[in-house]
Every structure is written in C-alpha cells, then in structure tokens.
Amino acid sequence: DGGITQSPKYLFRKEGQNVTLSCEQNLNHDAMYWYRQDPGQGLRLIYYSQIVNDFQKGDIAEGYSVSREKKESFPLTVTSAQKNPTAFYLCASSTWQVDEQYFGPGTRLTVT
Amino acid sequence: AQSVSQHNHHVILSEAASLELGCNYSYGGTVNLFWYVQYPGQHLQLLLKYFSGDPLVKGIKGFEAEFIKSKFSFNLRKPSVQWSDTAEYFCAVNPIANAGGTSYGKLTFGQGTILTVHP
Numbered sequence: 001d002g003g004i005t006q007s008p009k010y011l012f013r014k015e016g017q018n019v020t021l022s023c024e025q026n027l028n029h030d031a032m033y034w035y036r037q038d039p040g041q042g043l044r045l046i047y048y049s050q051i052v053n054d055f056q057k058g059d060i061a062e063g064y065s066v067s068r069e070k071k072e073s074f075p076l077t078v079t080s081a082q083k084n085p086t087a088f089y090l091c092a093s094s095t096w097q098v099d100e101q102y103f104g105p106g107t108r109l110t111v112t
Numbered sequence: 113a114q115s116v117s118q119h120n121h122h123v124i125l126s127e128a129a130s131l132e133l134g135c136n137y138s139y140g141g142t143v144n145l146f147w148y149v150q151y152p153g154q155h156l157q158l159l160l161k162y163f164s165g166d167p168l169v170k171g172i173k174g175f176e177a178e179f180i181k182s183k184f185s186f187n188l189r190k191p192s193v194q195w196s197d198t199a200e201y202f203c204a205v206n207p208i209a210n211a212g213g214t215s216y217g218k219l220t221f222g223q224g225t226i227l228t229v230h231p
Contacts, residue, residue, distance in 0.1 A: 043202065
C-alpha cells in the first residue's frame with residue numbers, strides 16, 4: 001500500500017524543546033516537502049528536497065531544520081528558535097518534475 | 113516571488129447551488145496549476161490539474177476549472193454542490209522554468225477557501 005506516513009498524529013512539547021516530526025514515503029518519489037498549515041494562511045513551504053543529501057529553504061525556514069539521508073525519509077526538526085511552532089505540519093512528495101504532490105495525514109504540534 | 117490569491121475565505125451554499133471559487137496568481141511565465149481539496153479529517157488530495165492544452169479541465173467528483181491566461185486565473189466550478197463537498201479548497205501554482213517543462217520544484221498555495229454546504 002503506497003503512500004506517505006507521518007508520525008505521530010498529535011505531538012505535545014514544552015517551550016524550549018526541539019522536536020522532530022517523521023515523514024516516510026514508499027512512492028519512490030525523488031522530491032519531498034514540508035509545509036505548515038495555519039487557519040486562513042493556506043500551506044506555507046518550510047523546506048524541500050529534490051534529491052538525497054540536498055535540500056533548499058522554503059518561504060518560512062527560520063527555526064526549522066531538515067535532513068535527507070535516505071530517499072524515503074525527510075524528517076523535520078522544529079527547534080526552540082521557532083517563535084510560533086504550534087501548527088499543523090504536512091509532508092508531501094512528488095516526482096522530480098512536480099507532476100502533483102501527494103500528501104501525508106499531517107502532524108498537529110502543540111507547544112506550551 | 114509568485115503569489116496565489118483565493119478570493120473568498122468562507123463560502124456557504126445550499127445543496128444544488130452552483131459553485132465558483134476564484135484563484136488568481138502572479139507569475140508572468142508558464143505555470144502548472146492545481147486545485148487540492150481537504151475534506152474534514154482526511155488527507156489533502158488532488159481535485160484537478162492543468163499543464164497545457166484545453167484550458168477547461170475536468171477533475172474528480174464533477175469539478176472543473178478554467179485557465180484564463182490573460183487574467184492569470186484558474187477558477188474552480190461545480191454546477192450543483194452536495195453536502196459531501198463541504199471541505200477546504202486550495203489553489204496552487206508551479207512555475208515552469210523553461211520550454212522543456214522543467215519546474216522550479218515547488219508549489220505556491222493560496223490561502224484556502226472553506227466551503228460549507230447545507231443540506
């Protein structure tokens with residue numbers, strides 16, 4: 001059963017702690033993406049990667065970091081430097097030509 | 113940088129009413145265009161896409177969209193909505209870098225439009 005998995009579905013952290021969100025895909029897609037979804041603001045791109053061991057900043061990369069050591073995995077770390085980390089985080093993947101993006105179920109992060 | 117604007121934040125309709133959701137983008141070159149839908153509690157999924165050819169594209173569940181290049185628009189339409197169409201709808205744009213169709217590698221999404229359909 002092909003697709004994108006994100007874990008966990010809900011995540012709670014205390015302010016000042018780093019937290020890593022998992023994203024795995026078995027679609028054999030080259031490109032992977034992380035978005036943040038806030039009410040009324042749509043999806044905003046955090047980071048994306050078109051190939052293993054390479055990634056680029058999106059529109060709102062400050063306070064986030066990523067790695068792409070394997071084609072199927074693209075974890076996102078929300079660091080303590082991110083001023084407003086509470087949000088719904090979506091991972092996506094696509095072929096290199098961005099035919100269409102396939103999305104995971106998302107992780108809702110709450111930081112208090 | 114390109115931007116995508118969706119005209120309405122929240123649209124409320126009764127069943128059988130016609131729907132049109134506006135989407136405008138700012139990018140002077142060639143683009144690929146998408147509409148995604150997020151039903152309550154479900155993954156974001158593709159409704160339809162436009163790459164080239166006939167500017168009127170048909171998607172799943174009776175949705176269609178028309179690309180008007182001169183207006184930089186890609187509006188979504190459905191002649192008769194159902195209660196099950198209640199969802200959030202997102203327009204997205206992918207700029208194309210060259211004539212060979214190589215993309216810049218990322219989508220820019222609009223703010224989203226929440227559609228509520230009353231039975």
